[in-house]
Amino acid sequence: MDTDLKSTIPVLALDSAQKADQHLKEFIKDLFQQPSIQQAVFTFPVDNTDPLSLLSSVYKQEGFCYYWEQPSKQFSIVAGESLIKLSSAGTDRFSDIQEQQQEVISSTATFSALSHPCAGLMFLGGFSFFDEMQQPLWDSFEAASLVVPKWLIVQDSEHTLLTLTFHLDTFDNPDELHQEVIRRIENVPDKKQSFNSENNSPRDSEYKNNRSFPESSPNYKEWETSVNRSVDFIDEQKFQKIVLARQISVPYESKQSAVRFISRLREQYPNCSCFLVRQDEDHTFLGATPEKLASFKDGKLFTEALAGSIQRGQTPEEDSALAQNLSFSSKNQKEHQFVVRDIEQRLKSLAHTVYREEQPKVKKLSNVQHLYTPIRADLKPDVNVMSVLQQLHPTPAVGGYPWEEAAPHIKEFENFDRGWYAGPIGWLNGSGNGEFAVAIRSGLLNGTHAHFFAGCGIVADSDAQSEWEETNLKLRPMLSAFEYD
Numbered sequence: 001m002d003t004d005l006k007s008t009i010p011v012l013a014l015d016s017a018q019k020a021d022q023h024l025k026e027f028i029k030d031l032f033q034q035p036s037i038q039q040a041v042f043t044f045p046v047d048n049t050d051p052l053s054l055l056s057s058v059y060k061q062e063g064f065c066y067y068w069e070q071p072s073k074q075f076s077i078v079a080g081e082s083l084i085k086l087s088s089a090g091t092d093r094f095s096d097i098q099e100q101q102q103e104v105i106s107s108t109a110t111f112s113a114l115s116h117p118c119a120g121l122m123f124l125g126g127f128s129f130f131d132e133m134q135q136p137l138w139d140s141f142e143a144a145s146l147v148v149p150k151w152l153i154v155q156d157s158e159h160t161l162l163t164l165t166f167h168l169d170t171f172d173n174p175d176e177l178h179q180e181v182i183r184r185i186e187n188v189p190d191k192k193q194s195f196n197s198e199n200n201s202p203r204d205s206e207y208k209n210n211r212s213f214p215e216s217s218p219n220y221k222e223w224e225t226s227v228n229r230s231v232d233f234i235d236e237q238k239f240q241k242i243v244l245a246r247q248i249s250v251p252y253e254s255k256q257s258a259v260r261f262i263s264r265l266r267e268q269y270p271n272c273s274c275f276l277v278r279q280d281e282d283h284t285f286l287g288a289t290p291e292k293l294a295s296f297k298d299g300k301l302f303t304e305a306l307a308g309s310i311q312r313g314q315t316p317e318e319d320s321a322l323a324q325n326l327s328f329s330s331k332n333q334k335e336h337q338f339v340v341r342d343i344e345q346r347l348k349s350l351a352h353t354v355y356r357e358e359q360p361k362v363k364k365l366s367n368v369q370h371l372y373t374p375i376r377a378d379l380k381p382d383v384n385v386m387s388v389l390q391q392l393h394p395t396p397a398v399g400g401y402p403w404e405e406a407a408p409h410i411k412e413f414e415n416f417d418r419g420w421y422a423g424p425i426g427w428l429n430g431s432g433n434g435e436f437a438v439a440i441r442s443g444l445l446n447g448t449h450a451h452f453f454a455g456c457g458i459v460a461d462s463d464a465q466s467e468w469e470e471t472n473l474k475l476r477p478m479l480s481a482f483e484y485d
C-alpha cells in the first residue's frame with residue numbers, strides 16, 4: 001500500500017478555478033495508479049443552505065438519509081445515499097466497527113479544497129441501547145451501523161462543505177471520475193431558503209395537559225409495579241439505580257411529516273442535538289436530545305452527566321424556585337451523582353486527566369430542567385473513539401448503577417425493545433474527531449405508527465406516580481410536535 005498517498009491530504013490554497021481543476025485532475029490521475037486505493041473523497045466549499053430545506057428534498061427520495069443539527073452552535077450535517085455501511089452486533093460491536101472503519105480509512109484517498117475538521121471521510125450513524133436488537137419494530141436498524149454516504153453537506157458558522165465519496169472501480173478511467181465530480185458539484189441543490197412548513201407556526205407548545213395520553217407500554221399499573229419492585233431491589237442492595245422507560249405509539253401516515261416534526265423540535269430545542277436517521281422508506285429514527293455522550297477533538301474528550309429533572313415554571317420566579325428545588329433535592333442529587341461517579345470511574349483507564357466542576361449546574365429546556373455536570377478528559381494516546389463509546393455507554397443516566405446488576409431488570413420490566421432509543425447517535429471523521437449524543441427524547445416512525453420513548457431514573461426514594469409524570473413531561477413536546485399533522 002502506498003502510504004504517501006493515504007497520509008497526504010492535499011490542502012490547497014486555491015487561487016483560481018482553473019488551477020483548482022488542474023489539481024483535481026492530477027489527484028484523480030494519481031488515484032488510478034494506486035491499486036490499494038478503493039475509494040476517493042472530495043470536499044469543496046459550496047454556498048450555505050438551510051439543513052432542513054435540504055433534508056426535506058432528500059427525504060422525498062428513497063433510501064438512507066441522515067440529518068444532525070445543533071442549532072445554537074450553527075452546526076449541521078445532511079447526507080444521502082449509503083456508499084459503505086459498517087455494521088455489527090453483539091458484545092464486540094464497538095471494536096468490530098473500529099476495525100471496519102480502519103479498513104475504509106486506509107483504502108481511501110482524500111482531496112480537500114480547504115482545511116477543515118469536517119473535510120474528507122465522514123461516518124454517520126448510531127448504536128442500539130443493548131448489544132443486540134430484539135423485535136421486528138426496529139427492522140432495518142442494526143445494533144451498530146455507521147454509513148459513509150455518497151454525498152453530504154456539513155455546515156458550521158463559517159463554512160459550508162460538500163463532500164462526495166466514490167468507489168473507484170465504478171469508473172473506467174480518470175476522466176470519467178473527474179466529469180462525475182464536476183457534475184455533482186454543479187448539481188448541488190440551492191436550498192438557501194429556510195425550511196418553511198405552513199404548519200410550522202408556533203403553537204400552544206405543550207401537548208395539552210387535559211388531553212389523555214395515547215396508550216403506553218407499560219401501562220400505569222405495570223409501571224407502578226416495576227417502579228415499586230425496583231425500589232425493593234434497591235432496598236435489598238441489588239443495585240442502586242435503574243432507568244425505566246416507556247413507549248407510546250400513535251398512528252402515522254404522511255411521508256413528509258417527519259421533516260415538519262423535526263422542524264418543530266428544532267424551533268423548540270435550539271440547544272439540543274436534533275437528529276434523523278432514515279434506513280429505508282419505513283424506518284426513520286428521529287429526535288432532539290439534550291444529552292451528549294461524547295465529543296472528540298484532537299485527543300480531548302468532552303462528556304457530561306445529565307440526570308435529575310423537574311418541570312419549568314410558569315413565571316421566572318416559579319422557574320427559579322423549581323431550579324432551586326432541583327439543586328437541593330437529595331433524591332435528584334443522588335440520581336445525578338451515580339452518573340458523575342460512574343463516568344469518572346469508567347474514564348480512569350482511558351484518560352490521563354479528568355476535569356469536572358464540583359456542583360452540578362441546571363440545564364433548562366423548554367419543557368423541563370435537568371441537573372448537569374460537564375466533564376472533560378485528556379485521552380491517552382492509544383485510545384480510540386469506539387473504545388470510549390464502549391466504556392461510556394450506557395451511563396447511569398439511561399441505564400443503571402451498577403450496570404451489570406440493573407441491566408437484566410430493564411429487560412424484565414420494559415415490555416418493548418429500546419432499539420436505538422438511548423443509544424449513541426452521531427458522526428465521526430477520518431481522524432477521530434466527532435460527536436455522539438445519547439438518543440433520548442426520540443421516536444421511531446415505522447410506516448404505520450410513530451413510537452416515542454422516554455425514561456427516568458429510579459432511586460431509593462422514587463415514587464411511581466411522580467416518575468410517571470416525569471416521563472409524561474418528557475413525552476409531551478414530541479406528541480405536540482407530532483399531533484400538528
Ligand SMILES: C=C(O[C@H]1C=CC=C(C(=O)O)[C@@H]1O)C(=O)O
Nearest residue numbers: 307308309397440454455456457
Ligand atoms: C432517560 C431519559 O432521561 C435521562 C436524562 C436526563 C434526565 C433523566 C432523569 O432525570 O431521569 C434521565 O436520566 C429520557 O429522557 O428518556
